Amino acid sequence: MKIVKEAVAGTLESSDLLVKVAPLADDKVDLVIESEVMRQFGAQIRKVVEETLRQLGVRSGQIVIEDKGALDCAIRARVQTAVLRGAECKEMNWSALS
Amino acid sequence: MSDEIVFYTTDPHANVAEGAEIRQLLAQCDLDFEESIGQFVLGRHGRSLVACAGLDGNIVKCVATAPGYRGESLSLKLMSEVIHLALECGHLHLFLYTHPKNVSFFEGCGFYELAEVPGYVSLMENTPVGIKGYCGRLQKKREPGAKIGCIVMNANPFTLGHQYLVRLAASQCDWLHLFVVREDVSRFSYRDRFALVQSGVADIPGLTLHHGSEYMVSRATFPDYFFKEKGIVGDCCTAIDLLLFREYIAPALGITHRFVGTEPFCATTRKYNNDMKHWLQAADSDAVPVTVVEVPRTACAGVPISASEVRRLLRAGDMAHVESLVPRNTLNYLTHNDYVT
Numbered sequence: 001m002k003i004v005k006e007a008v009a010g011t012l013e014s015s016d017l018l019v020k021v022a023p024l025a026d027d028k029v030d031l032v033i034e035s036e037v038m039r040q041f042g043a044q045i046r047k048v049v050e051e052t053l054r055q056l057g058v059r060s061g062q063i064v065i066e067d068k069g070a071l072d073c074a075i076r077a078r079v080q081t082a083v084l085r086g087a088e089c090k091e092m093n094w095s096a097l098s
Numbered sequence: 099m100s101d102e103i104v105f106y107t108t109d110p111h112a113n114v115a116e117g118a119e120i121r122q123l124l125a126q127c128d129l130d131f132e133e134s135i136g137q138f139v140l141g142r143h144g145r146s147l148v149a150c151a152g153l154d155g156n157i158v159k160c161v162a163t164a165p166g167y168r169g170e171s172l173s174l175k176l177m178s179e180v181i182h183l184a185l186e187c188g189h190l191h192l193f194l195y196t197h198p199k200n201v202s203f204f205e206g207c208g209f210y211e212l213a214e215v216p217g218y219v220s221l222m223e224n225t226p227v228g229i230k231g232y233c234g235r236l237q238k239k240r241e242p243g244a245k246i247g248c249i250v251m252n253a254n255p256f257t258l259g260h261q262y263l264v265r266l267a268a269s270q271c272d273w274l275h276l277f278v279v280r281e282d283v284s285r286f287s288y289r290d291r292f293a294l295v296q297s298g299v300a301d302i303p304g305l306t307l308h309h310g311s312e313y314m315v316s317r318a319t320f321p322d323y324f325f326k327e328k329g330i331v332g333d334c335c336t337a338i339d340l341l342l343f344r345e346y347i348a349p350a351l352g353i354t355h356r357f358v359g360t361e362p363f364c365a366t367t368r369k370y371n372n373d374m375k376h377w378l379q380a381a382d383s384d385a386v387p388v389t390v391v392e393v394p395r396t397a398c399a400g401v402p403i404s405a406s407e408v409r410r411l412l413r414a415g416d417m418a419h420v421e422s423l424v425p426r427n428t429l430n431y432l433t434h435n436d437y438v439t
Contacts, residue, residue, distance in 0.1 A: 006190040011178035012207055014171065018178065020190060020225070032226050034208065064225055066208040068174075 003061035007086035010078040017067040017075060019082035024062045029053060035067035048072050052079045055096050061086070103141045103148060103172060105179045110138050110152075119147045120160075127162040135159055137187075139179045141172065149173070151180045156189035157318055161196070177207040181224070192224040193318040212313075213341040221319065221338045229313055229342075233350035239306055240352055243272020247391075248353040250277045250314055250343075252405070254284040255432065256294040257424050259359060259403035262396040267357040268304045270391075275351050280310030281317055285409060290431065297427040313342050336370050340377035345385040355389045362395065362402045398422050 003023050010018045024030060031053075033045055045067055052075075053063070063082075067075070080097055110117040110131075120138055121131045134154045141149035148167045152160040158180055163173055184192055194209055198220045201211050209222040212229060223229065247267045253260055268274040278295050282288045288310075296307060312318050319339040347353070356378060361368040371392060378388040395402035403423050411419045412432065421429055 006185075008181065008185050008190065012174040012181075013178060014174070018181070018208060022190065030227065034226065062227060064208075064227065 001057045001083060001087045001089065003058065003083065003086040004088055005086055007082050009082035009085060012066060012068060014068050015070055015074070017065055017070040017078050019078045020062075020064045021082045021086040022062040023086075024060050027060050029058060029061055029063065031063045031065075033065045033067065035065075035069070037067070037069050044072070045075060048075045049079055052076050053083070056080065056083050057096070058083055058087075101143075103143050103167075103175075105139060105141050105175065107179075107183055108138050108140055109136060111136075116140070116147075120150050123147050123150055123164060124160055124162050126164065129160055129162055132159055137183065139176060139183055141176055141179075143167070149176045151176050153180060153184055153187070155317060156184065156192050158184075158192055158194040161194075173203070174207060177204075181208075191228060191312070193312075194222045194224070196220055196222065213338050213345065215337045215341070219338065221342075229346050232311060232313060233346050236308075236347065236350040239275075239308070240350075241273035241275075241306065243352075245271045245354055246352050247271035247274040247355045247357055248277070248348070248351070248388075249274065249357045250279065250310070251295070252279040252284060252315070253291045253295050254405050255286050255291060255408060255424065256298045256428050257403050257405055257408055258398070259396055259405075259423070260295070261298050261425055262403075263357060263359050263393055264299050264305070265302050266393055267355075267391070268302050271304070271355065274305040275308060275353060276305055277308045277310050277314060279315045280312070281315070283317070290435075294428050294431060298425050314347060315339060336373040337377050337381075340374055341381075341383065344378050344383060344388055348388045349385060353388060355391055357391045357393060359393055359395045359404075360402075361404075363404055364406050 003021050006020070006022045008018065008020050010016055012018050031049060033042065033049065035042060035045055049063070049065060070078070108116050110120055124131050132152065132154065135152035137153045139151045140147060148164040149172055150160065150162050151158060161176070163176070181192070194204060196204055196219070198214050198216065201220050201222065204222055209224050210226055212221045212223055214220040247270065249264060249267055251260055264274070264276060276295070276299065278288070278292045280288055284291070292309070299305065299307060319342055320335055356374065358371050358374060361371055375390045378390055395404065397403065408420055408423050420432065424432070
Protein backbone atom coordinates (compact mmCIF):
# COMPACT_ATOMS: atom_id res chain seq x y z
CA MET A 1 0.00 0.00 0.00
CA LYS A 2 1.42 3.37 -1.02
CA ILE A 3 0.87 6.60 0.88
CA VAL A 4 0.03 9.21 -1.74
CA LYS A 5 -1.21 12.12 0.37
CA GLU A 6 -1.04 13.55 3.85
CA ALA A 7 -3.59 12.21 6.32
CA VAL A 8 -4.40 12.21 10.03
CA ALA A 9 -6.31 9.93 12.36
CA GLY A 10 -7.00 10.09 16.08
CA THR A 11 -6.90 12.80 18.73
CA LEU A 12 -4.60 14.10 21.44
CA GLU A 13 -6.95 13.09 24.22
CA SER A 14 -5.88 10.86 27.04
CA SER A 15 -5.70 7.14 26.13
CA ASP A 16 -5.77 8.01 22.44
CA LEU A 17 -3.09 8.91 19.88
CA LEU A 18 -2.75 11.14 16.85
CA VAL A 19 -1.24 9.52 13.75
CA LYS A 20 0.00 11.63 10.84
CA VAL A 21 1.15 10.10 7.59
CA ALA A 22 2.74 11.75 4.56
CA PRO A 23 4.32 10.52 1.32
CA LEU A 24 8.11 10.24 1.25
CA ALA A 25 10.26 10.46 -1.87
CA ASP A 26 12.70 7.82 -0.63
CA ASP A 27 11.77 4.18 -0.49
CA LYS A 28 11.76 3.91 3.30
CA VAL A 29 9.49 4.26 6.30
CA ASP A 30 10.47 7.14 8.57
CA LEU A 31 8.69 6.51 11.86
CA VAL A 32 8.79 9.04 14.71
CA ILE A 33 7.03 8.20 17.96
CA GLU A 34 6.39 10.58 20.83
CA SER A 35 4.64 9.20 23.87
CA GLU A 36 3.71 10.17 27.39
CA VAL A 37 4.75 6.65 28.38
CA MET A 38 7.82 6.34 26.15
CA ARG A 39 10.03 4.94 28.87
CA GLN A 40 7.71 2.14 29.93
CA PHE A 41 6.06 1.27 26.61
CA GLY A 42 8.09 2.92 23.82
CA ALA A 43 9.42 -0.39 22.49
CA GLN A 44 5.97 -2.02 22.61
CA ILE A 45 4.33 0.91 20.79
CA ARG A 46 6.98 0.79 18.08
CA LYS A 47 6.47 -2.95 17.70
CA VAL A 48 2.69 -2.58 17.27
CA VAL A 49 3.06 0.28 14.76
CA GLU A 50 5.70 -1.52 12.69
CA GLU A 51 3.66 -4.70 12.66
CA THR A 52 0.55 -2.83 11.52
CA LEU A 53 2.48 -1.07 8.75
CA ARG A 54 3.92 -4.37 7.62
CA GLN A 55 0.47 -6.00 7.47
CA LEU A 56 -0.77 -3.10 5.35
CA GLY A 57 2.27 -3.38 3.10
CA VAL A 58 3.49 0.18 3.68
CA ARG A 59 7.06 0.44 2.44
CA SER A 60 7.46 4.17 2.08
CA GLY A 61 6.19 7.14 4.06
CA GLN A 62 6.64 9.56 6.89
CA ILE A 63 4.72 8.41 9.98
CA VAL A 64 4.52 10.64 13.07
CA ILE A 65 2.77 9.44 16.21
CA GLU A 66 1.77 11.47 19.27
CA ASP A 67 0.71 8.91 21.83
CA LYS A 68 -1.25 9.74 24.96
CA GLY A 69 -1.10 6.32 26.54
CA ALA A 70 -3.30 4.40 24.09
CA LEU A 71 -3.82 0.62 24.27
CA ASP A 72 -2.39 -1.57 21.52
CA CYS A 73 -5.80 -2.06 19.86
CA ALA A 74 -6.30 1.73 19.65
CA ILE A 75 -2.79 2.19 18.23
CA ARG A 76 -3.46 -0.45 15.57
CA ALA A 77 -6.83 1.06 14.62
CA ARG A 78 -5.53 4.63 14.37
CA VAL A 79 -2.50 3.63 12.30
CA GLN A 80 -4.72 1.60 9.93
CA THR A 81 -7.15 4.49 9.53
CA ALA A 82 -4.43 7.07 8.87
CA VAL A 83 -2.72 4.84 6.31
CA LEU A 84 -5.98 3.99 4.52
CA ARG A 85 -6.86 7.68 4.35
CA GLY A 86 -3.39 8.57 3.08
CA ALA A 87 -3.44 5.76 0.53
CA GLU A 88 -6.86 6.76 -0.81
CA CYS A 89 -7.79 3.12 -0.59
CA LYS A 90 -10.96 2.09 -2.43
CA GLU A 91 -10.70 -1.69 -2.37
CA MET A 92 -10.41 -2.93 1.17
CA ASN A 93 -8.36 -5.99 2.00
CA TRP A 94 -10.10 -6.85 5.25
CA SER A 95 -7.81 -9.67 6.22
CA ALA A 96 -4.88 -7.24 6.38
CA LEU A 97 -6.74 -5.30 9.06
CA SER A 98 -7.40 -8.16 11.42
CA MET B 99 -25.56 16.08 29.24
CA SER B 100 -25.16 19.55 30.71
CA ASP B 101 -21.53 18.89 31.63
CA GLU B 102 -20.41 18.28 28.12
CA ILE B 103 -18.41 20.84 26.21
CA VAL B 104 -19.45 21.15 22.60
CA PHE B 105 -16.92 22.11 19.92
CA TYR B 106 -17.68 23.66 16.56
CA THR B 107 -16.15 25.99 13.96
CA THR B 108 -17.13 29.57 13.25
CA ASP B 109 -16.10 32.46 11.04
CA PRO B 110 -15.64 35.43 13.41
CA HIS B 111 -16.21 37.96 10.63
CA ALA B 112 -19.46 36.49 9.38
CA ASN B 113 -20.78 35.97 12.88
CA VAL B 114 -20.46 39.30 14.66
CA ALA B 115 -21.98 38.24 17.98
CA GLU B 116 -19.56 35.33 18.32
CA GLY B 117 -16.71 37.56 17.25
CA ALA B 118 -17.47 39.80 20.21
CA GLU B 119 -17.57 36.81 22.59
CA ILE B 120 -14.20 35.61 21.28
CA ARG B 121 -12.70 39.05 21.86
CA GLN B 122 -13.96 38.96 25.41
CA LEU B 123 -12.48 35.51 26.12
CA LEU B 124 -9.15 36.51 24.57
CA ALA B 125 -9.06 39.70 26.63
CA GLN B 126 -9.54 37.61 29.78
CA CYS B 127 -6.44 35.67 28.77
CA ASP B 128 -4.36 38.77 27.86
CA LEU B 129 -4.52 38.03 24.14
CA ASP B 130 -5.51 40.30 21.27
CA PHE B 131 -7.97 39.31 18.59
CA GLU B 132 -6.26 39.07 15.20
CA GLU B 133 -8.26 40.18 12.19
CA SER B 134 -6.44 37.83 9.83
CA ILE B 135 -7.91 34.74 11.49
CA GLY B 136 -10.57 33.29 9.21
CA GLN B 137 -11.78 30.45 11.39
CA PHE B 138 -12.12 29.75 15.08
CA VAL B 139 -12.78 26.48 16.86
CA LEU B 140 -15.03 27.28 19.80
CA GLY B 141 -15.83 25.22 22.86
CA ARG B 142 -19.07 25.93 24.72
CA HIS B 143 -20.20 24.74 28.10
CA GLY B 144 -23.94 25.26 28.01
CA ARG B 145 -24.22 28.78 26.61
CA SER B 146 -20.92 30.15 27.77
CA LEU B 147 -17.83 30.26 25.59
CA VAL B 148 -15.02 28.53 27.48
CA ALA B 149 -12.33 27.83 24.87
CA CYS B 150 -11.21 29.09 21.46
CA ALA B 151 -8.42 28.57 18.97
CA GLY B 152 -7.95 30.49 15.71
CA LEU B 153 -6.61 29.28 12.40
CA ASP B 154 -5.01 31.72 9.95
CA GLY B 155 -4.00 29.58 6.97
CA ASN B 156 -1.53 27.14 8.50
CA ILE B 157 -0.83 29.24 11.60
CA VAL B 158 -2.60 28.54 14.88
CA LYS B 159 -3.23 31.71 16.86
CA CYS B 160 -5.26 33.01 19.76
CA VAL B 161 -5.57 29.77 21.73
CA ALA B 162 -7.40 30.48 24.97
CA THR B 163 -9.20 28.61 27.70
CA ALA B 164 -11.37 30.38 30.28
CA PRO B 165 -9.59 30.47 33.68
CA GLY B 166 -12.11 28.19 35.40
CA TYR B 167 -11.76 25.49 32.73
CA ARG B 168 -8.03 25.00 32.54
CA GLY B 169 -6.93 21.40 32.62
CA GLU B 170 -5.27 19.07 30.19
CA SER B 171 -8.36 17.42 28.80
CA LEU B 172 -10.22 20.46 27.48
CA SER B 173 -7.18 22.05 25.86
CA LEU B 174 -6.06 18.79 24.24
CA LYS B 175 -9.51 18.33 22.79
CA LEU B 176 -9.46 21.90 21.51
CA MET B 177 -6.07 21.37 19.84
CA SER B 178 -7.22 18.08 18.27
CA GLU B 179 -10.18 19.94 16.77
CA VAL B 180 -7.89 22.62 15.33
CA ILE B 181 -5.54 20.03 13.82
CA HIS B 182 -8.45 18.28 12.09
CA LEU B 183 -9.96 21.58 10.91
CA ALA B 184 -6.59 22.58 9.42
CA LEU B 185 -6.33 19.25 7.64
CA GLU B 186 -9.78 19.74 6.10
CA CYS B 187 -8.43 23.03 4.73
CA GLY B 188 -5.40 21.21 3.34
CA HIS B 189 -2.83 22.07 6.01
CA LEU B 190 -1.04 19.19 7.70
CA HIS B 191 1.98 21.29 8.57
CA LEU B 192 1.08 23.90 11.18
CA PHE B 193 2.89 26.72 12.92
CA LEU B 194 2.01 28.29 16.23
CA TYR B 195 3.05 31.43 18.06
CA THR B 196 2.93 31.47 21.82
CA HIS B 197 4.55 32.93 24.90
CA PRO B 198 7.67 30.89 25.87
CA LYS B 199 6.03 29.97 29.16
CA ASN B 200 3.35 27.98 27.29
CA VAL B 201 5.80 26.01 25.15
CA SER B 202 5.68 22.91 27.34
CA PHE B 203 1.88 22.79 27.10
CA PHE B 204 1.95 22.87 23.31
CA GLU B 205 4.71 20.27 23.28
CA GLY B 206 2.08 18.00 24.79
CA CYS B 207 -0.06 18.70 21.71
CA GLY B 208 2.61 17.56 19.27
CA PHE B 209 4.23 20.93 18.62
CA TYR B 210 8.00 21.45 18.64
CA GLU B 211 9.79 24.71 19.36
CA LEU B 212 11.65 26.26 16.44
CA ALA B 213 12.90 29.55 17.84
CA GLU B 214 12.44 31.66 20.92
CA VAL B 215 12.82 35.34 21.70
CA PRO B 216 13.34 34.93 25.46
CA GLY B 217 10.55 36.48 27.48
CA TYR B 218 8.48 37.40 24.43
CA VAL B 219 7.51 34.79 21.89
CA SER B 220 8.20 31.30 20.60
CA LEU B 221 7.46 29.82 17.19
CA MET B 222 6.52 26.14 17.11
CA GLU B 223 5.65 23.65 14.35
CA ASN B 224 3.61 20.46 14.64
CA THR B 225 6.13 17.98 13.36
CA PRO B 226 9.39 16.64 14.75
CA VAL B 227 10.80 16.25 11.24
CA GLY B 228 9.94 19.63 9.69
CA ILE B 229 12.94 21.90 9.93
CA LYS B 230 15.27 18.96 10.52
CA GLY B 231 14.24 17.40 7.22
CA TYR B 232 14.51 20.75 5.45
CA CYS B 233 18.04 21.36 6.77
CA GLY B 234 19.00 17.82 5.78
CA ARG B 235 17.98 18.60 2.20
CA LEU B 236 19.89 21.91 2.29
CA GLN B 237 23.03 20.20 3.57
CA LYS B 238 23.25 18.24 0.33
CA LYS B 239 23.72 21.55 -1.47
CA ARG B 240 26.68 22.70 0.61
CA GLU B 241 29.64 24.07 -1.33
CA PRO B 242 33.27 24.21 -0.16
CA GLY B 243 34.88 27.51 0.78
CA ALA B 244 35.72 29.76 3.70
CA LYS B 245 33.40 32.60 2.79
CA ILE B 246 29.90 31.45 1.93
CA GLY B 247 27.38 34.17 1.18
CA CYS B 248 23.60 34.25 1.14
CA ILE B 249 20.92 36.57 -0.19
CA VAL B 250 17.20 36.20 0.43
CA MET B 251 15.16 38.27 -1.99
CA ASN B 252 11.51 38.77 -2.81
CA ALA B 253 12.38 40.26 -6.23
CA ASN B 254 8.96 41.75 -6.80
CA PRO B 255 10.00 42.13 -9.62
CA PHE B 256 13.71 41.43 -10.32
CA THR B 257 15.55 44.73 -11.04
CA LEU B 258 19.03 45.84 -12.06
CA GLY B 259 19.50 46.55 -8.34
CA HIS B 260 19.02 42.86 -7.50
CA GLN B 261 21.34 41.87 -10.30
CA TYR B 262 24.03 44.26 -9.04
CA LEU B 263 23.75 42.92 -5.48
CA VAL B 264 23.99 39.28 -6.61
CA ARG B 265 26.97 39.95 -8.87
CA LEU B 266 28.80 41.86 -6.14
CA ALA B 267 28.11 39.24 -3.45
CA ALA B 268 29.11 36.36 -5.73
CA SER B 269 32.39 38.10 -6.56
CA GLN B 270 33.21 38.53 -2.86
CA CYS B 271 32.47 34.96 -1.78
CA ASP B 272 33.69 31.44 -2.46
CA TRP B 273 30.06 30.53 -3.11
CA LEU B 274 26.71 32.30 -2.96
CA HIS B 275 23.34 30.80 -2.00
CA LEU B 276 20.45 32.79 -3.40
CA PHE B 277 16.89 32.28 -2.12
CA VAL B 278 13.66 33.67 -3.55
CA VAL B 279 10.88 34.34 -1.04
CA ARG B 280 8.27 31.70 -1.72
CA GLU B 281 5.14 33.21 -0.18
CA ASP B 282 2.65 33.99 -2.92
CA VAL B 283 1.15 37.23 -1.71
CA SER B 284 3.19 39.76 -3.65
CA ARG B 285 2.07 41.56 -6.79
CA PHE B 286 4.02 39.12 -8.97
CA SER B 287 3.55 35.39 -8.53
CA TYR B 288 6.30 33.21 -7.06
CA ARG B 289 6.64 31.31 -10.30
CA ASP B 290 7.21 34.48 -12.29
CA ARG B 291 9.50 36.07 -9.70
CA PHE B 292 11.61 32.91 -9.57
CA ALA B 293 11.83 32.65 -13.35
CA LEU B 294 12.97 36.26 -13.67
CA VAL B 295 15.64 35.80 -10.99
CA GLN B 296 16.78 32.62 -12.72
CA SER B 297 17.26 34.33 -16.08
CA GLY B 298 18.68 37.46 -14.43
CA VAL B 299 21.51 35.60 -12.66
CA ALA B 300 22.15 32.94 -15.32
CA ASP B 301 25.52 34.38 -16.36
CA ILE B 302 26.82 34.96 -12.81
CA PRO B 303 29.21 32.17 -11.78
CA GLY B 304 29.59 30.64 -8.31
CA LEU B 305 26.04 30.59 -7.05
CA THR B 306 23.15 28.24 -6.32
CA LEU B 307 19.60 29.46 -6.77
CA HIS B 308 17.24 27.92 -4.20
CA HIS B 309 13.50 27.88 -3.83
CA GLY B 310 12.37 29.70 -0.70
CA SER B 311 10.60 27.85 2.08
CA GLU B 312 8.22 28.31 4.93
CA TYR B 313 11.22 28.78 7.19
CA MET B 314 12.37 32.08 5.70
CA VAL B 315 10.45 35.33 5.22
CA SER B 316 7.18 33.47 5.06
CA ARG B 317 3.78 34.16 6.51
CA ALA B 318 4.75 31.80 9.32
CA THR B 319 8.19 33.17 10.25
CA PHE B 320 7.45 36.76 9.51
CA PRO B 321 3.71 37.33 9.44
CA ASP B 322 3.83 41.10 9.13
CA TYR B 323 6.26 41.45 6.25
CA PHE B 324 3.48 41.09 3.75
CA PHE B 325 1.41 43.78 5.41
CA LYS B 326 3.96 46.55 5.12
CA GLU B 327 1.33 49.15 4.53
CA LYS B 328 0.07 48.65 8.05
CA GLY B 329 3.22 50.24 9.41
CA ILE B 330 6.08 49.09 11.55
CA VAL B 331 6.69 45.39 12.01
CA GLY B 332 6.82 44.06 15.55
CA ASP B 333 10.33 43.44 16.85
CA CYS B 334 9.61 39.84 17.70
CA CYS B 335 8.50 38.88 14.21
CA THR B 336 11.76 39.85 12.55
CA ALA B 337 13.64 38.21 15.44
CA ILE B 338 12.00 34.82 14.90
CA ASP B 339 12.71 34.84 11.18
CA LEU B 340 16.34 35.88 11.71
CA LEU B 341 16.95 33.38 14.51
CA LEU B 342 15.67 30.57 12.28
CA PHE B 343 18.14 31.69 9.64
CA ARG B 344 21.05 31.86 12.07
CA GLU B 345 20.30 28.66 13.98
CA TYR B 346 19.17 26.33 11.19
CA ILE B 347 19.62 27.57 7.62
CA ALA B 348 23.07 29.18 7.93
CA PRO B 349 24.64 26.15 9.69
CA ALA B 350 23.06 23.74 7.17
CA LEU B 351 24.70 25.50 4.23
CA GLY B 352 27.77 26.80 6.09
CA ILE B 353 26.73 30.40 5.42
CA THR B 354 29.11 32.98 6.91
CA HIS B 355 27.84 36.20 5.35
CA ARG B 356 24.40 37.53 4.52
CA PHE B 357 24.20 40.29 1.91
CA VAL B 358 21.49 42.88 1.75
CA GLY B 359 20.94 46.14 -0.13
CA THR B 360 20.49 49.37 1.82
CA GLU B 361 16.88 50.42 1.95
CA PRO B 362 16.14 54.04 1.19
CA PHE B 363 12.36 53.84 0.71
CA CYS B 364 10.56 51.06 2.54
CA ALA B 365 10.39 51.36 6.36
CA THR B 366 9.62 47.65 6.87
CA THR B 367 12.59 46.44 4.87
CA ARG B 368 14.83 49.05 6.48
CA LYS B 369 13.84 47.83 9.91
CA TYR B 370 14.41 44.23 8.83
CA ASN B 371 17.94 45.17 7.72
CA ASN B 372 18.70 46.82 11.05
CA ASP B 373 17.26 43.92 13.03
CA MET B 374 19.40 41.61 10.92
CA LYS B 375 22.57 43.12 12.35
CA HIS B 376 21.28 42.53 15.86
CA TRP B 377 19.86 39.01 15.59
CA LEU B 378 22.42 37.53 13.18
CA GLN B 379 25.50 39.06 14.78
CA ALA B 380 25.04 40.59 18.21
CA ALA B 381 22.28 38.66 19.98
CA ASP B 382 23.05 35.80 22.37
CA SER B 383 22.67 32.48 20.60
CA ASP B 384 24.28 29.06 20.54
CA ALA B 385 24.70 29.44 16.81
CA VAL B 386 27.75 31.06 15.20
CA PRO B 387 27.13 34.69 14.17
CA VAL B 388 26.52 35.46 10.50
CA THR B 389 28.18 38.66 9.26
CA VAL B 390 25.71 41.10 7.70
CA VAL B 391 27.03 42.98 4.67
CA GLU B 392 24.91 45.97 3.76
CA VAL B 393 25.62 46.99 0.18
CA PRO B 394 24.72 50.53 -0.92
CA ARG B 395 22.12 50.30 -3.64
CA THR B 396 23.13 50.89 -7.16
CA ALA B 397 21.53 54.01 -8.57
CA CYS B 398 20.09 55.09 -11.88
CA ALA B 399 20.41 58.81 -12.60
CA GLY B 400 21.08 59.47 -8.92
CA VAL B 401 18.01 57.56 -7.64
CA PRO B 402 18.57 54.18 -5.92
CA ILE B 403 16.94 51.28 -7.79
CA SER B 404 14.25 49.44 -5.87
CA ALA B 405 11.43 47.06 -6.74
CA SER B 406 8.89 49.20 -4.90
CA GLU B 407 9.88 52.13 -7.12
CA VAL B 408 9.38 49.93 -10.19
CA ARG B 409 5.91 48.99 -8.97
CA ARG B 410 5.09 52.64 -8.38
CA LEU B 411 6.20 53.55 -11.91
CA LEU B 412 4.15 50.67 -13.32
CA ARG B 413 1.06 51.95 -11.57
CA ALA B 414 1.75 55.38 -13.01
CA GLY B 415 2.22 53.81 -16.46
CA ASP B 416 5.72 55.28 -16.74
CA MET B 417 7.33 52.54 -18.88
CA ALA B 418 10.18 54.78 -20.02
CA HIS B 419 11.52 54.96 -16.49
CA VAL B 420 10.87 51.28 -15.75
CA GLU B 421 13.01 50.39 -18.74
CA SER B 422 16.09 51.96 -17.15
CA LEU B 423 15.65 50.05 -13.86
CA VAL B 424 15.12 46.42 -14.88
CA PRO B 425 16.99 43.81 -16.97
CA ARG B 426 15.69 42.99 -20.43
CA ASN B 427 13.90 39.80 -19.37
CA THR B 428 11.97 41.56 -16.64
CA LEU B 429 11.04 44.30 -19.09
CA ASN B 430 9.78 41.77 -21.63
CA TYR B 431 7.75 40.09 -18.96
CA LEU B 432 6.23 43.34 -17.76
CA THR B 433 5.31 44.50 -21.26
CA HIS B 434 3.85 41.14 -22.31
CA ASN B 435 1.74 40.55 -19.25
CA ASP B 436 -0.36 43.68 -19.28
CA TYR B 437 1.25 45.14 -16.23
CA VAL B 438 1.39 48.37 -18.17
CA THR B 439 -1.76 50.29 -17.51
